[in-house]
Amino acid sequence: MLDLKFIRDNAEIVKQGIANKNDKDTIDEVLKLDEQKRSSLQIVEDLKAQRNKVSQEVGRLKKAGKNADAIIAKMKEVSDKIKELDDNIREIEDKLNSLLEWIPNLPHASVPIGKSALDNVEYHQWLPEAFSFETNDKPLDHVELGKKLNILDFERGAKISGSGFPVYVGKGATLERALINYMLDLHINSHGYTEVFPPFLVNRESMRGTGQIPKLEEDMYFCEKDDVFLIPTAEVPITNLHRNEIIDEKNLPIKYAGYSACFRREAGSYGKDSKGFLRVHQFNKVEMVKFVKPENSYSELESLLSDAEDILKALKIPFKVLTLCSGDLSFAAAKCYDIETWSPAENRWLEASSCSNFENFQARRANIRFRNKETKKLEFVHTLNGSGLATSRLMVSILENYQTPEGKIIVPAVLQKYTGFNIIG
């Protein structure tokens, strides 16, 4: 959520930001409603001031045993008028809020302007030693490998749940579990994050807090009976840990890392990247979430990115990092880096992580503040989060990059103590 006062004072900047994000511009309507609201507010508040004053007078008169019928009758009229104006203001406010909820966060000044993913800018790239994009044999893709080695079962997943619900079997299941544990341990032991194991179902307010609602509501699984949603990412429960809280400044930054299953309906994206793990309805992810002081959020974004990259370096998976252009930024993000890992069989890069700075956009929605010791004022924190990492796309890269000419999989060295075996097949 943007600050209404900021919108009022910087309408042109906001409009430009929305345009750069390819989003719908409702600012003129917002300003009009804001104007209406404030003028009505002035009138009704004057009436309320009058009512408060006279009501006290009534109390005094009654105590003195005097008759107050005349002014009571008059105040009744005032009260009715107030009620009418209040209703009117509430109506305006509802309209205003429903518009505000849909206004995206503005891109940071360092974000390249662009229309689509094609305009994203490469930030840097990392390749393992002796790596080559050229391969002599045609590598098997992860679906073929999974089937051949009997470690992934997409067909049975479709039978028991539907397409996009993969089943990990045998050493595949162990490898998945090892990967999750390895990533969590690294973040907790080496990067200073506190481990969180969050709920996978959250209420509507939480979804609103991080910005999934209203814009992405259709993309989430919803349990109507209890009005709860399956989380699309652990970002939601973990960021909402501090919803409606005032965080002690000396506890900042707060850094959490947590595993969750992630559920996405992927409505409207059928047929695109549908193979195997490339687009699934349920996947596993370790997520990092930070609550930081505003002045530090961009340096925290860099370190968040580097924390995610450390996983890939340790696993020796080739990756590159993109700075998303304004048009490709998600609704709530001010800046975002995507990490893409190399898939030799697909012969392309696959998105495995997003690391974003939301500035105070989520904090304002979720009302997460701290008291600034210098100004003594309450301020919104900045929130950030990044996948560290999603296992599905990562698993594609691991299986394909670590396959031997015989079609076996060598377990990456850092995972071997977690799996207890060093080869699959």
Place this chain on the structure above:
RNA sequence: GGAGAGGUGGGUGAGUGGCUGAAACCAACGGUUUGCUAAACCGUCGUACUCUGUAAAGGGGUACCGAGGGUUCGAAUCCCUCCCUCUCCGCCA
């Protein structure tokens, strides 16, 4: 699922129709005292919106005691609906 208790400021907690934006205590902040720390003492200490306005400040108003309605000239206080937490019982992992 059944029965009961309760949700008040950063925290504990008082407050059953007007003098309560809210006692008291704790925490926090500023100061005095002290060789340093501690203790003691004094003082300050809600948020949001809005109007006015200053170099910075400040001042006025409104709202807010879980949420939303209602009664009333006037509601933290009375009524209704909903949400949440806790305790006990039942069922179950």
